[in-house]
Amino acid sequence: MNKPNNPILIGKVGKSYGILGWIKIFSFTENKENIFDYLPWYFYKQENWIKIYVKKWKQYKNNFIVQIKGTTDRSKAMQLTDSDIIISKSQLPLLKKNEYYWYDLINYDVFNISGKYLGKVIDLIRTKNNDILIIKNESNKKNILIPFIDKTIIKKVNINKKIITVQ
Structure with missing residues (x-):
């Protein structure tokens, strides 16, 4: 399936980084690194959904750079710029009583x-x-x-x- 159930925004894709298809991402999760606990991601751009698998990631300044499986060059990475990073609500941990997101x-x-x-x-x-x-x-x-x-x-x-x- 290439579309999340009960979509939740957890980040945003920035510019491409380098020539090997890496992209900058901005995490909206409380602990920024937790964004990697919710893989796979869905990117939403111009009313299109793309299911994304992260190959590698690294800390970069206050955010991260990510290499996406199947994205090996800068021009392909540039097409992902400004995409929303979305997950299905079911990917979130279950909450205890009287807790909420x-x-x-x-x-x-x-x-x-x-x-x-x-x-x-x-x-x-x-x-x-x-x-x-x-x-x-x-x-x-x-x-x-x-x-x-x-x-x-x-x-x-x-x-x-x-x-x-x-x-």
Whole structure:
């Protein structure tokens, strides 16, 4: 099968590297090296899916360079630039009770501790100090940014009702 079930974005392909078909990749996984725990990958570019097998990889500056099986020259590697790196949700480890992945929080409703509706989670941003929820508020058309600091600002994440309560 050349298309993942329940696709999840875990990285992005950068420019080609050298003349032997290596490419730069950017990992979106929490621990950057964990991207290699989820092989094979699917590349998605211009509405096309390609199943990818990694032959070799190396750390390169703050990211990685990868040699793809069957890609042996720079021109073939250049065709992969800007592809999304996708996996099937089933490739992720199973979670324990009351655990969740960041992508699971998208579309959760957010309320403050007084019960006032703030909006829906539309994205998360990773920062050096803490992650940030981006909440879309329909009534005032502005996005609200809330630091994801568990127990201090994020009071409760209800997985069953898809609700986040914040201070």
